[in-house]
Amino acid sequence: MSTTAVPTTAPAGPVAEPAAKPPRIRRRGERSRAASLASHGVLTVASLVALFPVAWLVYLSLGPDKDDYLHPGRIWSKMTLDNYAFVLQHTNFFDWLKSSLIVSLGTTVIGVMVAATTGYAVSRMRFPGYRKLMWVLLVTQMFPIAVLIVPMYQILSDLQLVDSYLGLVLVYCSTAVPYCAWLLKGYFDTIPFEIDEAGRVDGLSPFGTFFRLILPLARPGLAVAGFYSFITAFGEVAFASTFMLSDTKYTFAVGLQSFISEHDAQRHLMAATAVLVAIPVSAFFYLVQKNLVAGLTAGGTKG
């Protein structure tokens, strides 16, 4: 798949070889027709591969019967939106929407608010323990869910927080907060230090500098951290599946699984729900996607 339109016949030695030049070297931006066609071909195939599973899900969601996914041809003649109507009217769809939003927004708000000052501190100041803090922030991000899920379950059971929104938000904060701090550090690093200096010269305390000057400038960075926390919390499966027990408190990630149980598999309804979830989330994702990528890699490279 990693087809590049690059001829690989030229010697891979050092560049300086004045003698025995090939007669003509293709310059940048210049491509033969064939290379152009090949690029388009590969990209088209790749796009189809990327699109197909999602498109297929949409198509299946239009079939009225739960075994229609085995006979996709039949769906064409009896396409209907009944599944959507049923999901919206007779399932817990809106309960799931409510829980998903409460949990994801709660995580986002707490994550960004708690992490903001720390991101600033580790971006601007060097203090004893700095390296240790950065190390902890980094390591926390790579915690496999298996490390915390058992003790968290025990602790939350003791506190009667299993099957509560607060419990799930707290669990998500354990990853969202360090991650936001890390992302925000990357963003604060790009704000010129002269601004801080100007603030300090004019008599602001470090806190004043942060709240009055830097925080307003850092809105895009805060937004990226927020988006990221939101999307991560929204799509989380393991903790939500384990900690949310009553079916009105399921987030979408759990609710979707509940369509397929040992006794019954309502695949048509599941597909319809999946599409209803996917549309707003992907729209949101496309809106923020550019900032997201820049933020993710900037945080990492400057560690």
Next chain:
Amino acid sequence: MTVTIDRATGKRRGDRTPQPGLGRRLKDGYQKYWYAYAMIAPVAVVIGVLVLYPLGYGLYLTLTDANSLNTARTIGVNEIEATYKFIGLDNYADILWGPTAYDRFWSHFIWTIVWTAVCVGLHFFIGLGLALLLNQNLRGRTFYRLLLVLPWAVPTFVTVFGWRFMLADAGIVNSALDWLHLPTPAWLEDTFWQRFSAVMVNTWCGVPFMMVSLLGGLQSIDNSLYEAAEMDGASAWQRFRFVTLPGLRSVSSTVVLLGIIWTFNQFAVIFLLFGNSAPEAQILVTWAYHLGFGQQPRDFAQSAAYGMLLLAILIVFTSFYRRWLNRNEQQLAI
């Protein structure tokens, strides 16, 4: 590591300066740095309460024989006290070299390594290829880009179900293969094909992130470098090898590390694709989850011990990876 300049004081760090005594340092430190500590206090508290305390508690649980039958629980109105006891390092010993340790740990361990290597390799090379294609002056490349990002835009828990429909016994994939008179493997039942489909689905999900990050890296390479290379008569391959690849170094080392960590910890794909039905295709993370929550009685202690082992593997790997990167950096500097 490189010498960083302290932006607050303009002092260079990394230079060796004589250190004052400990007591003096603490006192000075408090006066000089109290605002820094005040600023990191919220995160320190959150990490302490939500990460370090559960981590410590989890570590303690791994030294006991806790399971769902002997931990404190409430049945109806009856509160039952915890009765599990301390058994030292037995859990770890049992996991690593107890009877049937191969089936329970090492086979999953090997499969996890293979899974991580194959997935990240595929992510990276497919992502790089697509990024190079998209970095050309092509008609419609924004459109391609939007389509290619789709697997990342749609939540994983949604797309995995799409794949499940496609890979089911008489699903579209097997219908298509049958129509082409090719063999139709049992994607979700046969061990090899379970693993194959897990890798396939995860590759599908993970390529867009690599592609978009590497495309960002490609676009940030200074154009004058290519011009200079061209003046020197470098061929397209040489420009790729000596300008593009070094220019991508910092981005790719980051995304590969992130990719390895994420893939190693990938839970949703395997869990949602197979549920509890495929013991052989579980990587360590999902296997630990299975031990702790997917079976009766729930074996909390072993599950937590798996978690600790996983974390240890990741930390060791990451520190070696960073050291290796730094070593390469120094070689480049010379």
